[in-house]
Amino acid sequence: MPKVNLNRVSMPRQEPSVRARNFDEVALGYSREQALEEASRCIQCPKRLCIQGCPVGVDIPDFIKALREGEIQEAVRLLKSKNALPGICGRVCPQESQCESTCTLGKKGAPVAIGRLERFVADWERTNKTSQAPKSKPAPTGKRVAVVGSGPAGLTAAADLAKAGHSVTMFEALHVAGGVLMYGIPEFRLPKEIVQGEVDYVASLGVDIKLNSVVGKIVTVDELLKDGYQAVFLGTGAGLPTFLGIAGENLNGIYSANEFLTRVNLMKAYRFPEYETPVKVGKRVAVIGGGNVAMDSARCALRLGADKVYIVYRRSEAEMPARHEEVENAKEEGIVFKLLTNPKRFIGDKQNWVTGMECYEMELGEPDESGRRRAIVKEGSEFIIDIDVAIVALGTTPNPLISSTTKGLESTKHGTLRMSDEAAGKTAKSLVWAGGDVVTGSATVISAMGAGKRAAADIDAYLKG
Amino acid sequence: MYKILEKKDLVPTIHLFKIRAPSVAKKAQAGQFVVIRIDEKGERIPLTFADWNDEEGSVVLVVQEAGATTSRLAQLQAGDSIADFIGPLGVPTHIDNYGTVICIAGGVGAAPIAPIARSLKKAGNRIISILGARSKALLFWEDRLKNLSDRLIVTTDDGTYGRKGVVTEPLKELLASGEKIGRVIAIGPAIMMKYCALTTQPFGVKTIVSLNPIMVDGTGMCGCCRVSVGGVTKFACVDGPDFDGHQVDWDLLFARQRTYLDEEKTSLKQWQSACASHT
Numbered sequence: 001m002p003k004v005n006l007n008r009v010s011m012p013r014q015e016p017s018v019r020a021r022n023f024d025e026v027a028l029g030y031s032r033e034q035a036l037e038e039a040s041r042c043i044q045c046p047k048r049l050c051i052q053g054c055p056v057g058v059d060i061p062d063f064i065k066a067l068r069e070g071e072i073q074e075a076v077r078l079l080k081s082k083n084a085l086p087g088i089c090g091r092v093c094p095q096e097s098q099c100e101s102t103c104t105l106g107k108k109g110a111p112v113a114i115g116r117l118e119r120f121v122a123d124w125e126r127t128n129k130t131s132q133a134p135k136s137k138p139a140p141t142g143k144r145v146a147v148v149g150s151g152p153a154g155l156t157a158a159a160d161l162a163k164a165g166h167s168v169t170m171f172e173a174l175h176v177a178g179g180v181l182m183y184g185i186p187e188f189r190l191p192k193e194i195v196q197g198e199v200d201y202v203a204s205l206g207v208d209i210k211l212n213s214v215v216g217k218i219v220t221v222d223e224l225l226k227d228g229y230q231a232v233f234l235g236t237g238a239g240l241p242t243f244l245g246i247a248g249e250n251l252n253g254i255y256s257a258n259e260f261l262t263r264v265n266l267m268k269a270y271r272f273p274e275y276e277t278p279v280k281v282g283k284r285v286a287v288i289g290g291g292n293v294a295m296d297s298a299r300c301a302l303r304l305g306a307d308k309v310y311i312v313y314r315r316s317e318a319e320m321p322a323r324h325e326e327v328e329n330a331k332e333e334g335i336v337f338k339l340l341t342n343p344k345r346f347i348g349d350k351q352n353w354v355t356g357m358e359c360y361e362m363e364l365g366e367p368d369e370s371g372r373r374r375a376i377v378k379e380g381s382e383f384i385i386d387i388d389v390a391i392v393a394l395g396t397t398p399n400p401l402i403s404s405t406t407k408g409l410e411s412t413k414h415g416t417l418r419m420s421d422e423a424a425g426k427t428a429k430s431l432v433w434a435g436g437d438v439v440t441g442s443a444t445v446i447s448a449m450g451a452g453k454r455a456a457a458d459i460d461a462y463l464k465g
Numbered sequence: 466m467y468k469i470l471e472k473k474d475l476v477p478t479i480h481l482f483k484i485r486a487p488s489v490a491k492k493a494q495a496g497q498f499v500v501i502r503i504d505e506k507g508e509r510i511p512l513t514f515a516d517w518n519d520e521e522g523s524v525v526l527v528v529q530e531a532g533a534t535t536s537r538l539a540q541l542q543a544g545d546s547i548a549d550f551i552g553p554l555g556v557p558t559h560i561d562n563y564g565t566v567i568c569i570a571g572g573v574g575a576a577p578i579a580p581i582a583r584s585l586k587k588a589g590n591r592i593i594s595i596l597g598a599r600s601k602a603l604l605f606w607e608d609r610l611k612n613l614s615d616r617l618i619v620t621t622d623d624g625t626y627g628r629k630g631v632v633t634e635p636l637k638e639l640l641a642s643g644e645k646i647g648r649v650i651a652i653g654p655a656i657m658m659k660y661c662a663l664t665t666q667p668f669g670v671k672t673i674v675s676l677n678p679i680m681v682d683g684t685g686m687c688g689c690c691r692v693s694v695g696g697v698t699k700f701a702c703v704d705g706p707d708f709d710g711h712q713v714d715w716d717l718l719f720a721r722q723r724t725y726l727d728e729e730k731t732s733l734k735q736w737q738s739a740c741a742s743h744t
Binding site for chain 2: 173174175211214219239240249256258263268272274276399
């Protein structure tokens with residue numbers, strides 16, 4: 001058997017000093033040669049544990065084999081039969097804790113770069129314009145399903161239900177579809193053109209996408225059920241920002257990460273004044289939080305021209321929930337990590353502008369309910385960081401609009417929907433399914449897609465049963 | 466796309482738009498608002514309902530030119546369309562029989578006050594309206610408010626029509642007259658709402674104001690519209706826009722409204738140069 005390369009093919013990336021000043025994609029994608037070389041590393045092992053590591057069960061070894069043999073169109077078909085949004089997943093999935101973590105090759109060396117291969121295949125389809133709606137249109141079932149939310153959960157559920165022959169209408173509150181894919185994840189990690197392409201693909205399956213439609217305001221879930229929808233799927237995400245609740249938080253220049261990213265990504269404030277929505281960056285920005293959203297916010301602030309950008313996180317690097325790859329990217333770009341640091345209060349001037357953030361030094365104690373070591377304040381350790389802008393990226397919870405306007409739909413104390421059968425995506429209310437962040441709290445794109453898939457299957461079974 | 470069915474220049478810088486939006490018209494209630502975006506590069510801005518017609522499937526907005534978005538909007542005519550129209554947003558004005566209600570409209574505030582006065586009248590209230598403008602040339606909807614009210618007092622700052630002075634003067638007189646006032650609703654520039662609230666406070670009459678902070682999404686996902694009411698942070702887009710005027714931290718509202726003054730100037734200048742280069 002030929003010797004397998006224990007190292008993976010490197011992903012070409014923009015140089016840190018260059019990319020820190022533009023919004024172009026950081027990871028440039030494999031060339032055809034690089035993709036074929038990496039695909040050859042897959043030993044097509046009989047265990048195929050990678051498939052179990054994938055929340056939507058992509059036939060990984062099969063699409064990689066087709067790719068290796070140059071049958072890229074076939075690789076596309078195999079990939080898309082399980083995953084409707086491969087161009088997105090290939091870029092933002094934490095493969096290192098999913099498919100790649102169970103890769104057999106990973107025991108000896110670097111696991112196969114499954115995510116990079118997925119991205120290559122998806123991009124190939126897009127650039128070669130071979131994307132096709134399925135050749136045969138499924139027989140219409142005459143059943144109508146309302147999908148609320150056009151983020152990853154909703155898009156996946158809508159696609160699967162449309163492919164099963166149901167008439168699907170998707171309601172989106174914003175003026176573009178995609179949810180966090182559009183407003184949250186920055187252009188340099190996930191180009192919006194790709195997201196729009198995936199949305200267009202879902203629309204090509206026959207899904208009617210109604211933008212600017214806030215369910216709970218323009219129509220309630222009960223009205224949807226009365227108006228002829230036989231089932232409703234809620235994929236409304238976790239869009240409510242969490243603030244610190246400390247003094248000075250309403251000073252000018254203090255943003256929730258949602259607001260900051262929405263201005264920058266959705267409203268394209270990085271192209272102000274051509275795009276008219278502004279955003280403030282100033283010279284010194286502090287981003288409070290340690291997850292992917294905090295990394296995204298910090299890296300956007302840097303690109304918008306801040307001289308110094310800090311990540312302020314109360315625990316140490318080991319506890320940071322952000323993807324390791326994104327933490328490394330942030331460090332390379334020059335973002336300063338102030339770990340074991342937690343804000344006490346914000347300081348402002350007479351015009352209500354933030355000028356500083358008083359922080360405590362922290363130390364780690366015993367693990368808390370999340371299993372991570374508790375962050376404990378070091379009394380008397382206060383110090384001040386001078387800042388012009390602060391971005392609070394502590395996480396989000398579901399917007400209460402749907403549960404507060406729908407009889408029989410309950411929320412847990414975290415604001416997530418109470419489920420009667422979480423595996424099947426059934427809420428406590430009859431004919432209403434749900435999946436993604438609205439059920440789990442903020443998690444990943446792929447887990448939302450998995451939930452959308454499972455709920456669509458359950459809805460399909462119910463409608464056909 | 467949302468078609469402009471009718472466009473009327475009410476007074477210099479204040480324009481009425483009747484826009485086709487059947488689903489929104491069906492659900493609209495007084496005190497609520499919409500967020501609009503003119504086109505791909507425009508900002509999302511909130512505008513309170515001035516009127517709506519469920520049968521016709523239309524919504525009426527009255528817009529005062531202030532910055533780039535409203536100036537660009539002012540150029541549009543019937544037959545043109547705007548890209549996005551999201552609503553109805555916010556909590557509707559609470560309507561009950563309070564007895565006698567004083568409705569105060571400052572400047573462009575006359576537009577959102579009209580449907581509120583109409584709903585309150587329908588609920589059996591006696592309506593005393595105070596309509597204030599800087600001068601006669603900027604006064605609009607006097608007849609509409611007269612028809613919706615049991616009594617209408619008009620003020621102009623410069624005395625070119627009605628009573629010379631600001632709205633707080635007749636307000637104070639009404640409260641001091643001994644007439645039992647159940648509630649006051651005041652909508653207009655933030656500074657005017659503040660002074661209305663300060664005027665009613667010693668009389669202990671509940672005063673509802675419609676706050677107008679900067680907004681982006683309007684559905685509660687960003688927190689841009691944070692206001693402080695009774696020492697508690699609220700989102701004006703989902704908790705409001707109506708709030709108890711006596712509890713509002715007005716200085717905070719004014720300060721936060723100034724966040725993008727520089728950028729607003731830049732955008733407006735850009736628009737004005739674009740106009741100049743086309744003439």
